[in-house]
Each structure stands twice: as C-alpha cells, then as structure tokens.
Amino acid sequence: METDTSPQSPLTPPESKRNDPPAAEQPLATLSHLLADLDEAAAADVSERAKSDVVNQNRLVQVRLGLASSLYVALRAKHAATASHCLRVALGASSWALARNMPAAELDDLEVAALLHDVGKIGVPDVILSKPGKLSPEEALCMERQRQFGYDILATCCASTEIREIVRFAPAWFDGSRPGFDRQAEQLPLGARMLAIVDAFDAMTTDHVYRRAMPRERAVAELFEGAGSQFDPELVKEFCGLTQSDLVRLTPDVARRWLRKLEPEMANAPWRLTSHTVPAIPANNGEVLFHQKLLEAMHDGVIFVDVNLQILLWNRGVERLTGIPSASVMQKRWLPSLLEMRDEHDDEISDENCPVLYAIQSGVQTLRRLTMAGRHDKRLSADVHLVPVISRSGVAHGAAILVHDASSQITLEERVQTLHEKATHDPLTKIANRAEFDRVITQFVETHLELGIPCSLIICDLDHFKRINDTFGHQAGDEALVGFAALLRRFTRSGDLVARYGGEEFVLLCADCDNATATQRAEEIRGDLASIPQPVLEGKCLTASFGVTEIQPGDSPDTMLRRADRALLQAKDNGRNRVVQLGSGISGHEQPKDSYSWLSWFRSAPPGMLVERKLCTAVPLNIAVEKLRGFLADHHAEILSIDESLINFKIEGQYVPQSRRGDDRPVSFLVSMRFEQASSNTANRSPRAAMRTVFHVAVRPRRNRDRRRSDAMDRANQLVYSLRSYLMAHDISVPLAAEPFYETASPSLLDWLFGNRRKSSRDSR
Numbered sequence: 001m002e003t004d005t006s007p008q009s010p011l012t013p014p015e016s017k018r019n020d021p022p023a024a025e026q027p028l029a030t031l032s033h034l035l036a037d038l039d040e041a042a043a044a045d046v047s048e049r050a051k052s053d054v055v056n057q058n059r060l061v062q063v064r065l066g067l068a069s070s071l072y073v074a075l076r077a078k079h080a081a082t083a084s085h086c087l088r089v090a091l092g093a094s095s096w097a098l099a100r101n102m103p104a105a106e107l108d109d110l111e112v113a114a115l116l117h118d119v120g121k122i123g124v125p126d127v128i129l130s131k132p133g134k135l136s137p138e139e140a141l142c143m144e145r146q147r148q149f150g151y152d153i154l155a156t157c158c159a160s161t162e163i164r165e166i167v168r169f170a171p172a173w174f175d176g177s178r179p180g181f182d183r184q185a186e187q188l189p190l191g192a193r194m195l196a197i198v199d200a201f202d203a204m205t206t207d208h209v210y211r212r213a214m215p216r217e218r219a220v221a222e223l224f225e226g227a228g229s230q231f232d233p234e235l236v237k238e239f240c241g242l243t244q245s246d247l248v249r250l251t252p253d254v255a256r257r258w259l260r261k262l263e264p265e266m267a268n269a270p271w272r273l274t275s276h277t278v279p280a281i282p283a284n285n286g287e288v289l290f291h292q293k294l295l296e297a298m299h300d301g302v303i304f305v306d307v308n309l310q311i312l313l314w315n316r317g318v319e320r321l322t323g324i325p326s327a328s329v330m331q332k333r334w335l336p337s338l339l340e341m342r343d344e345h346d347d348e349i350s351d352e353n354c355p356v357l358y359a360i361q362s363g364v365q366t367l368r369r370l371t372m373a374g375r376h377d378k379r380l381s382a383d384v385h386l387v388p389v390i391s392r393s394g395v396a397h398g399a400a401i402l403v404h405d406a407s408s409q410i411t412l413e414e415r416v417q418t419l420h421e422k423a424t425h426d427p428l429t430k431i432a433n434r435a436e437f438d439r440v441i442t443q444f445v446e447t448h449l450e451l452g453i454p455c456s457l458i459i460c461d462l463d464h465f466k467r468i469n470d471t472f473g474h475q476a477g478d479e480a481l482v483g484f485a486a487l488l489r490r491f492t493r494s495g496d497l498v499a500r501y502g503g504e505e506f507v508l509l510c511a512d513c514d515n516a517t518a519t520q521r522a523e524e525i526r527g528d529l530a531s532i533p534q535p536v537l538e539g540k541c542l543t544a545s546f547g548v549t550e551i552q553p554g555d556s557p558d559t560m561l562r563r564a565d566r567a568l569l570q571a572k573d574n575g576r577n578r579v580v581q582l583g584s585g586i587s588g589h590e591q592p593k594d595s596y597s598w599l600s601w602f603r604s605a606p607p608g609m610l611v612e613r614k615l616c617t618a619v620p621l622n623i624a625v626e627k628l629r630g631f632l633a634d635h636h637a638e639i640l641s642i643d644e645s646l647i648n649f650k651i652e653g654q655y656v657p658q659s660r661r662g663d664d665r666p667v668s669f670l671v672s673m674r675f676e677q678a679s680s681n682t683a684n685r686s687p688r689a690a691m692r693t694v695f696h697v698a699v700r701p702r703r704n705r706d707r708r709r710s711d712a713m714d715r716a717n718q719l720v721y722s723l724r725s726y727l728m729a730h731d732i733s734v735p736l737a738a739e740p741f742y743e744t745a746s747p748s749l750l751d752w753l754f755g756n757r758r759k760s761s762r763d764s765r
Contacts, residue, residue, distance in 0.1 A: 071119050071153070078122045079129050085202060090114035092198045099242055106162075110191040113166035117195060120150025147171050166191040170199065173230045193232045197223060197239050200231070216243070301382075301403030307360060307396055309334040321382070321405060323375035339372040346371065359386040360399050369406060381407045428478060429485035432499035437507055440497050441557045444509055448551055454586045456518030456550045458508040459564040460488075460525070463543045463576045465504040476536040484529065484542065491525055507564075515550035515585050522546040522579045530577060543577035550585040554722025558655065562634040582630065584728045610669075610716040611699040616692050617729035621677060624693045624727055628673075631726040635719075637671075646674045650702065656715050667712045668702035669719060695727065 076083035093114045097107045121129065124146050128139050135143060151168045158164055169192040172181035204219040214222070220240045227233040295302055301318035305311055311334050314326035322339060329338070334356060336349040343349055349370075359366060365387045374380030385402040424436040432440070441457075448455040462468075462484060469477040481504060488498045488506055495511030510518050526546055533539045547568030551560055563582050571580040617624055628647075632639065636655045640648040653666020674696045699716045724731065 071116055071157075074122055075116075075119050079126075081208075082118050082121050082129070085206065086115050086118050088202050088206075089117070089195070089198050092202065093194055096194060096198065096239060096242060100238070106191065109160060109162040109166060110194065112160075113163045113170070113191060114195055114198070116150070116154065116163075117167050117170055117199065118146070118150065119153055120146035120148065122153070123149040162189070162191070165189050166195060168192075170195040172196075174232050175229050177229065188232075193235055194239075197231050197235055200226075201239070201243070300405070301401075303334070303401035303403070304398065305334045305356060305401065306398040309354070309357060309360075312398070318403060321374060321380060321403060322372070342371045344369055355384075356386055356399050356401060359388045360396050363388050363390055363396065380405065426485075426500040429482050429500050431485050431489060431506075432497055434499065434501055437497065437499035437501065437509075438557075440499075441509060441561070444497075444511070445551060445555060445557045445560060448511075448586075449553075449555065452586065453512055454514040454550055456510040456513045456515060456548060457560055457564045458510065458518055458522050458525075458546060458548050459501070459561070459568050460506050460508070460522070460544050460546045461568060461572070462504040463545060463572075468537065468542075472537055479536040480534060480542060483534065484544070487525060487529055487532075491521055507561075513550075515548065515581050515583060518548045518550065519579055519581045522548050526577065526579060545571040545576045546579040547571055548579060548581035549583040550581075552583050552586055552722070552725035554718045554720070554725060556655075559634040559722065563630065566630060566633065584725050609698060609700045610713050611697070611720055613697045613720055614732050615695040615697060615724055615727060615729035616678075616732045617695070617727050618692055619728060621675070621693050624675070624695075627726050627728065631723055634726075635722070640670075645676060646672065648672050651719065656719055667715050669699050669716060670702050671719070671723075672698045694732070695729065697723065 072083060072086070075086070090111050094107065094111050097110055102110070124143060128135065128142055131139065147168075151164065154164050154167055166189050169181060169183060169188050172178055172183065172188055172192065174188070174193065176183070201219055201223060204214045204222060205216055207213045220243060223231060223236050223240055227236040295313070295315045298315060298317050301321050302313065302315045303311065303318055304313035311329050311332055314324075314329050316326075319325055324339075334354075335351045336354050337351055341349045349355065355366065355368065365385070367383060367385045369381065370384050371379050371381050383404040383406045385404070387400040387402070389397045389399060391397060424432060426433040444455060462480065465477065465480075468480055481500075485498070485500065485506065488508055492498050492508065493511070497509040499507050499509075501507045508521075510521065513521075523546075526544060530541055530543050533541055545568055547564045547566070547570070549560060549564040549567060560583075567580040567582040570582075571578045574580070619627070631637070632649060635651050637649045637651045640650055642648075649671055651669050651671065653668045656667065656669060676694050676696075678692050678694050697720060699719060701712050701716075
C-alpha cells in the first residue's frame with residue numbers, strides 16, 4: 001500500500017508542519033501517546049489525556065477498518081476490555097509481521113482480522129463476560145459459540161475470504177485435535193496461526209475479572225508448553241524470541257503504517273459497502289468517566305499541576321473550600337499567594353519557597369497543616385498533602401495537591417452527629433424515622449417488662465390524607481405532615497420517642513405511662529389538631545385517628561405494635577377523628593407463685609406437654625372470643641381446627657414472646673383451648689349466680705425433638721401470660737396433684753389429650 005499525501009486527508013499534517021518534526025516521527029509520537037504506560041502520564045490532565053487516547057484509538061481503528069469501524073465500536077460498547085484486547089493483538093501481530101517482512105496484502109488481512117477476531121462476543125450475554133468465577137458447562141458452550149458468531153458477522157459484510165479464514169481458523173489447534181476444525185497444520189492460514197499465538201500471549205499477560213495476569217516469563221513458558229499441539233512450534237519459537245528481545249513492540253514502521261492515510265477505496269476494499277466519509281467515533285472511555293466522577297464528587301480539594309506549576313485540574317472540592325471557580329485558574333501558574341497560604345507558625349509562604357515546587361524537585365511527598373484564604377474572607381485551616389508525580393524512569397511530571405478541611409468548626413464529633421441525624425431522622429419532618437423506631441421499641445419493651453414499669457404506644461394516622469394531596473397538592477400535604485409532626489413533638493416528655501412510621505402514619509412511644517395517661521395525651525393531641533386552622537389548607541382543620549395500647553405481660557415489640565394498629569383500625573372503622581385503646585396493661589398480672597412452678601406442671605402433665613393452665617375471665621363469652629381473635633392476629637397464629645368449644649392453633653417461634661435471651665433459638669408451639677361457662681355463687685352470696693368463662697389451655701412444642709426443654713418451658717409460660725392479658729383473665733389453676741386438669745376435662749378433651757400423648761411418643765422416637 002502507498003501513503004496518500006492528499007490534502008483532504010484528516011490525518012495528514014498541515015504543510016507548515018510537515019518538516020518539523022519529520023513526517024516519519026510525527027505518527028510515532030501520536031501512537032506512543034496512546035500506548036504509553038499510565039505511570040509515564042500521571043502528571044498530565046487525566047480527563048484531557050484520556051479523551052485524546054480514545055480519539056487516537058478511534059483514528060487507528062478507522063484507518064485499518066474504514067467503514068467497518070462500526071463493528072469495533074459495537075464491540076467496545078458491548079465489552080470495552082475485549083475491544084482493547086483486540087487492538088493490542090492487532091498492534092502486536094502487525095509488529096511481528098513487519099519484523100518477518102510479511103507481504104503487504106497478507107499484512108493488511110492479518111491486521112483487520114486481529115482487530116475483529118473477537119467481534120462475536122457481541123452475542124455473548126454480559127453476565128458471562130463479566131463472571132468472576134469458573135464458567136458452567138452451559139456458559140462455556142455459549143462462550144465457545146462466539147467464534148461462530150464472529151465468523152457469521154464477518155460473512156455478512158466482509159468480501160475478503162482471507163480475513164474471514166483467519167478469524168475462522170484462529171481458534172484451531174495446530175495438531176488438528178480441536179473438534180470442529182477439519183484442516184491439518186499445513187492447511188491452516190499463516191495469519192490464523194500467528195493470530196492464535198499473539199491472542200493467547202496477550203490474554204495470559206492481561207488482568208481479567210476471572211484471573212490475574214501472568215508474568216511474561218510464565219506466559220512464554222505456556223506457549224512453549226502448547227507448541228506442537230495448540231500452536232505452531234516454529235512460530236512459537238520465533239515469536240518468543242522476538243518477545244524476549246523486545247522486538248514485538250511499537251516500532252517506527254508500525255507507527256507509520258497504522259497512522260497513515262489510506263484511500264477510502266483501499267480502506268473499504270474488504271467491505272461490501274459504498275465509499276463515503278467515515279463519521280467520527282465518539283469517545284467512550286468508562287474508566288475515564290469513573291475518574292472524572294470521582295474527582296468531581298470528592299469532598300476534599302484536588303489540584304493537579306505540571307512541572308512548570310501550571311494548573312491542570314481544580315476540582316469542585318477546591319471551589320467549595322476557597323470560593324475560586326476552576327475557570328478562573330485553569331492553565332494559570334500555581335503560587336502560594338494565590339490562596340494567601342501561611343505555614344504552621346502563621347508566617348506567610350512566599351512564592352519563592354513554594355512547597356509544591358519543593359515537592360516536585362525533591363520527589364518527596366509531604367503533609368502539612370497550613371492556613372489559606374477561604375470563602376467569605378475567612379481563614380481556612382487545612383491539611384495539605386503534596387504528592388509528586390514521577391514516572392518509573394525518574395522523570396518528574398508535576399504534583400497532586402490534596403486539600404482537606406481541618407478547621408475547628410468541623411470536628412469529628414460534629415460529623416458523626418450529622419451522620420447519626422441523617423441515619424435516624426426523617427428528612428421531611430425531622431423526627432425519628434422508621435428504622436430508628438424499630439431499634440428503640442425493642443429496647444423500650446425489654447426494659448419496661450424487666451422493671452415492671454408501664455409504657456404505652458400511640459399510633460396515629462391523618463384522616464383522608466389522600467384528599468389533601470388531590471385537592472391542595474403534594475406541597476400542602478408535606479406541610480401538613482410537618483405541622484402534625486411538630487404537634488406530636490410538643491406532647492413528648494423525657495424518655496419518649498416520636499417517629500414517622502410511614503406516609504401519614506406516626507407513632508409515639510410513651511415511657512413510664514399507662515393506658516389511661518396515654519389515652520388522655522392522645523385525646524389532647526386529637527383535640528388540638530382538630531381546632532388548629534391550616535393555612536396551606538385554606539384555613540381548614542385536620543383530623544386524625546389514634547390507637548393506644550399499654551405494654552402487658554408476655555408482650556413483644558411486634559404484638560404491642562399490632563395491638564395498637566388494631567386499635568387504630570377500630571378508630572377508623574368507627575368514624576375517624578377518635579381515640580381507641582386496647583390492652584389490659586401490666587398491673588394486676590403477676591407471675592405465678594412458686595407453688596405453681598413449671599416443675600409441678602412437668603411432673604403431672606402428659607409427656608410432651610409443657611404448660612396446662614385454667615384461666616377464668618369475667619367478660620362475656622362473645623367479648624372473650626373477640627379478645628382471643630386479637631391475640632391470634634397479633635401473634636400471627638394459624639388456626640388448625642375449631643370445634644364447638646375447642647380451638648387448636650399454631651404459633652411460629654419468631655412470634656412467641658420471650659423474656660430472656662433474645663438470641664435463643666425460636667420454638668414453635670401448638671396450643672389447644674377449650675372454653676366453658678361456669679357459675680359462681682360464692683362471691684357475694686348473691687342468689688343470682690355470676691357467670692364466668694373458663695379457658696382450659698394446653699401448650700406443647702410443635703417438635704418434641706427439641707432438647708432445650710427449659711427454654712421451651714419459659715417461652716410457653718410467656719405465651720400463656722400474654723394470652724391471660726388479652727383475655728383479661730386470672731389464673732385459677734391449683735397444683736395438679738390436687739386437681740389434675742386432664743382428669744376433670746370433658747371426654748372430648750380427654751380424647752384430645754391422650755391422642756396427643758400417643759403422637760408425642762412417636763415423635764420422641
């Protein structure tokens with residue numbers, strides 16, 4: 001191929017510059033700029049340098065592919081690492097071919113084939129290309145098919161049989177042992193055999209998501225290991241000899257060949273397309289984009305300067321600290337006077353004693369506490385980290401300046417407090433958020449149960465809040481939420497917590513507060529809210545519904561919250577703008593006496609049974625059944641069967657109240673309750689008998705293979721305490737030796753108990 005010196009060429013230098021530097025050296029400098037080591041370019045402007053790299057890469061690809069450069073761009077958009085690999089392989093193959101004086105036509109075919117040899121990966125799913133671990137057999141098969149995908153893509157647009165054959169047979173093994181390739185060694189194209197070696201060498205010496213790069217020596221050893229089977233042994237010996245002598249690299253001949261202008265007809269000759277101007281390929285460097293976003297988002301200031309102290313980068317962090325925009329200082333000379341810098345002794349730093357210049361000249365990085373001019377004419381105390389940028393060859397390229405705000409106004413404690421506020425408070429209403437409430441209520445319940453002190457929970461919901469948003473707009477709705485949160489905050493006392501539970505729903509934890517007091521507070525909040533005109537609602541008033549409950553024996557955070565929520569639902573069902581309280585509270589529900597300890601129950605109860613109790617309540621049966629429904633709902637109980645006077649249900653372990661170790665393994669329970677109505681004529685010697693509802697309760701573990709019986713017994717007792725609180729009942733059990741529960745029960749219950757006993761025996765075996 002001949003070099004085109006047509007003035008229409010976008011790659012041809014202007015006439016005024018064609019002699020200085022020489023034309024033979026100009027392309028080399030440009031390509032070297034593209035492929036130089038990152039350490040050699042550390043002092044350059046990162047974003048501008050990267051953009052230049054991508055532009056040069058696009059020029060390289062366009063020169064070799066012509067109109068088919070769109071295939072390379074598509075591959076780069078799919079998987080940038082594969083596209084970069086293809087470019088490196090093409091440059092390496094070109095250098096090797098020039099070193100062995102390959103004919104120009106064959107060299108053209110090899111370069112184009114190398115650039116597009118992995119284009120079939122466009123058809124491989126991203127999850128496979130980016131998988132860090134070993135591929136499954138199905139994934140490996142899909143990856144293997146990419147070779148055929150690539151050949152099919154080229155077959156539809158590439159008129160050159162030679163290029164297609166190189167891409168097709170590059171995966172073939174030299175000894176013909178790889179399935180799917182029917183050619184013998186001497187029938188494989190020379191370009192395919194060369195491409196296979198360069199491809200494998202680059203793959204082994206490059207980092208991948210699934211494997212770290214090999215040392216060059218090990219890669220060379222691997223090539224020799226595969227010589228004669230996978231690779232042509234003579235070509236392996238030749239390539240490895242050139243690699244060891246560093247001859248397979250960027251040379252002036254390679255540079256001139258890759259960066260010269262070709263006639264459009266020649267560049268597009270292999271492709272079945274009409275000749276037209278190739279559009280510019282947009283830069284798309286993901287790594288550079290990450291660097292740019294990182295520098296822009298950094299809270300600390302970052303400044304890059306070159307060896308002449310010319311400012312190359314001035315990020316937003318510096319703008320925030322100093323108030324100086326980057327546009328006013330870019331490409332200007334860095335001087336300490338620019339920021340009125342002073343040293344540790346508050347002495348002015350002269351431009352002649354610039355610490356940045358000293359860091360560049362000495363090559364030593366330093367960290368100093370300096371003061372400088374800040375925003376609004378205020379002095380700023382900052383930790384300034386000066387990092388000289390020096391290449392591996394020892395050449396200084398400049399320095400990076402990191403500026404960290406160390407002023408006394410921003411202390412570590414204040415930052416921690418700020419983070420805590422953001423993590424625990426609702427951004428709109430400035431009260432505690434749902435996560436903070438969930439954390440506090442657990443401690444709240446455990447502490448009050450342990451101390452036997454009452455506490456209450458108020459849950460409230462603004463009435464018809466959707467109408468506010470629909471009628472007055474969401475801004476008015478937000479103002480209403482903020483105002484309601486402020487009203488709730490007014491009624492809090494020391495130890496209380498008010499939180500936004502979600503949407504228009506709020507909760508108030510009241511420490512050392514019983515049901516009556518909490519209900520009174522809820523009524524006061526309701527009354528104040530209903531009487532305060534809201535300006536954002538055109539003077540109309542808001543109303544809210546309230547559910548109140550007090551902690552009671554056997555409660556957990558979940559049961560307490562669900563009970564308050566049921567009270568709120570009742571308030572809404574009853575017409576809204578009202579307060580409903582549920583729960584019997586903590587007073588009057590002492591633990592059973594020692595004479596009724598679990599040891600006596602265990603000695604007398606049937607095998608497998610944990611607790612058998614007899615509870616009596618004065619409330620009518622229909623009300624007791626409603627209370628029982630509340631218990632079942634709050635504990636997520638699953639009803640197994642219901643008879644005329646018998647109900648069996650199951651409660652999973654995570655919903656069982658616990659009074660001790662929160663990390664104990666949950667134990668699921670099966671509960672049987674038989675109820676009956678009895679009369680008592682002994683209370684006041686009244687001629688009219690008083691009716692009572694008596695509940696016979698039996699609790700056993702769902703799985704009898706659990707050997708932690710003491711823990712299961714403790715949890716079963718907590719479950720009974722909670723049930724007793726819901727039913728507002730008192731314990732009338734006596735020692736089972738005097739009045740065995742299972743002997744005085746009805747025949748149907750006796751059948752249930754003995755059947756259960758037989759089942760327990762089978763389970764234990």
